Amino acid sequence: MDGRTTRRRSVALAAMGLTAALALGGCSASGDSGSEATSARGPAADSANGGAADRDAAGAGAPGARAPGTGAPGSPDLRVDQRSIIYTGTMLIRVDDVDGKSRRAVEMVTAAGGFVGADQRTSADADARSELQLRVPAARFTAVVDELAKLGRQERREVHTEDVTEETVxxxxxxxxxxxRVDSARRLLARATTITELVSLESELGKREADLASLEAKKRRLADLTALSTITLTLVGEDVTTADEETELGFLVGLSNGWRVFLVSMTLLLTVLGAVLPWLVAFGVPLAVLLVALRRRRRRRSEPPVSAPPPVPAARSAP
Structure with a gap:
């Protein structure tokens, strides 16, 4: 009985081992067939997967998503040196030497590591004016503004800030x-097999690259505004009337403006008269002489001829 029992157990174990081997072979075959089916699908299946990956990436870039390196939600970095801030300033300074002070302002900005973005000057004595657009590093903005204020008598200063940290993130x-998305489109284009797929993927890749270039241009523009602040400096002479002064009201202000307008009008009138006078002398005098001669001639023609007086009849004698 013990020998038969032992043989039966051996046969049962062998059968179980054979069944397990067959089951493992079937699983590996099904896995291989699945991988072959995936490779047989080609770019169409990859396109579907790429679309899903694009949707996941778009979801990651949604406004509510957290960008990498920005910290946990609800705990933003509030340090000023870690924020993106655009500084802009406007200054009006009255000086005694507009050209000299303009050169001095350019030297200050250059020494601070900035440059001149625009330069417009009027050197007339009565209306000497200089308008400079200065770009300076954001870290030196306040110091440069204080230095420029010492060029003369400051009449106006306006400083504005704009926090663009959220837009940058x-x-x-x-x-x-x-x-x-661009990398995904390039991978799909590399595995395209038909002309239709090539044309479609090339068009999609061009659109995605154009969108990427536009976003990168906006980022460069924003980085330029945050790295270099803008100061609009206006330098005027001592006797120049500014727009702020022109808005004042009152009798004396009106009298002063009226006298100034009268002088300007007389100057303009004399200038026009001086320009026209040579032409009047050259053509006006001969024309006047000709007109006088024509009038005299017409008068002579219109006068009636002088006739002789009628003869006086002789007196009759009485019969």
Missing amino acids: DLDARIATQRA
Whole structure:
């Protein structure tokens, strides 16, 4: 009985081992067939997967998503040196030497690591004016403004700031998402097998690259505005009337403006008269002489001829 029992157990174990081997072979075959089916699908299946990956990437770049390196939600970095801020300033300074002070302002900005973006000057003594657009590093903005104020008598100063930290973070997330979409389109284009797929994928890739270039241009523009602040400096002479002064009201202000307008009008009238006088002398005098001669001639023609007086009849004698 013990020998038969032992043989039966051996046969049962062998059968179980054979069944397990067959089951493992079937699983591996089904896995191979699945991988072959996936490879047989080609770019169409990859396109579907790429679309899903694009949707996931777009979801990551949504406004509510958290961009990499921005910290946990609800705990933003509030340090000023970690924020993107655009500084802009406007100054009006009255000086005694407009050209000299303009050169001095350019030297200050150059020494601070900036440059001149625009330069417009009027050197007339009565209306000497200089308008400079200065670009200076954001870290030196306040110091440069204080130095420029010492050029003369400051009459107006306006400083504005704009925090664009959220816009910068949003642009970074959108650029990262768009780069992933461009890479996905390039991979699909490399595995395209038909002309239709090539044309479609090339068109899609061109659109994605154009969108990426637009986002990168916005990021460069924003980085330029945050790295270099803008100061609009206006230098005027001592006797120049500014727009702020022209808005004043009162009798004396009106009298002063009226006298100034009268002088300007007389100057303009004399200038026109001086320009026209040579022509009047050259053509007006001969024309006047000709007109006088014509009038005399007409008068002579219109006068009636002088006739002789009638003869006086002789007196009759009485019969």
